[in-house]
Amino acid sequence: MTQHPTSEERRPANRGPKAAAGNRAALVTAAREIYAVHGLDVPLSRIARRAGVGQGVLYRHFPDREAIAAAVLEENVRQIEQAAAAEGATPAGVLGVLTWHLTQSAAFIGLLHADGASGRLSAHSFARELSERVERALRGCLPEGHRLGAPDAPDDLMLAVAMVSGAVTGPTHRERAHRALAAWRLLGVTVGPVRPFEG
Incomplete structure (x- = not known):
């Protein structure tokens, strides 16, 4: 056989x-x-x-495990930036792309919380840099008055992202996406289709 x-x-x-x-x-x-x-x-x-x-x-x-994991994270962030910069980008659409990457990248939490990384940036600095890039991309597409862009609550945007990422659990992509969308819904935020950016 x-x-x-x-x-x-x-x-x-x-x-x-x-x-x-x-x-x-x-x-x-x-x-x-x-x-x-x-x-x-x-x-x-x-x-x-x-x-x-x-x-x-x-x-x-990729000389080691950390290098390839970092490359995947870098690509995730780059796609979120591209989605936010695309013509006709909407907050819901970009949050859908972000949510797709959260559901695909749940395994990287360990890397982002590691004590150190081989390379010129520590894991903590690398994570902070990626987070700041995601925040800039998201803020760039939020219209005035969006609930995540309130000037009197500047931390709300990334706090919401952190809360949703904490809800992304489950054995399948479908289940993780379902839980992420439920978390956004509980926060009162509209999210578009959960899918990768196709530029």
Whole structure:
């Protein structure tokens, strides 16, 4: 009986040294998908297999576990920034993108609260930088009078994000998204479809 590899284990032909940017993007995508299901402790070889590259390629781009996790977080924040800067961006739409990333990135809480990280920024500084970028992106698309942009309560926006991220629990993306939307609803905030930014 022939056993077929699962979608996680399928390995297309290595794309070669000229495809470095594509390999890196494939590794970040694979890491996001695997971390969302299995957490941060998954073997890095599993990420390489999912991305369709050898483990040596993974280590050329990401020297350790923290580096690839940080790259995924960076990509999450970049997509939120792109959603907020897109023509016709609405607070509900951007919050939908943010919520999608929260439901996909719940496993990274451990990294953000680590004592330190290899690299030029500590984990705490890195987390603060990402948080500030998310806050700037969100504030940039809030119209005057939005309940999360009240000038007399400047901390409400990120407090709301923190509260919703705390509600993002459950074994499936669907359940995590349901709980996140329920949390936004309890806060009286309208959120658009929970999906990635497609620019």
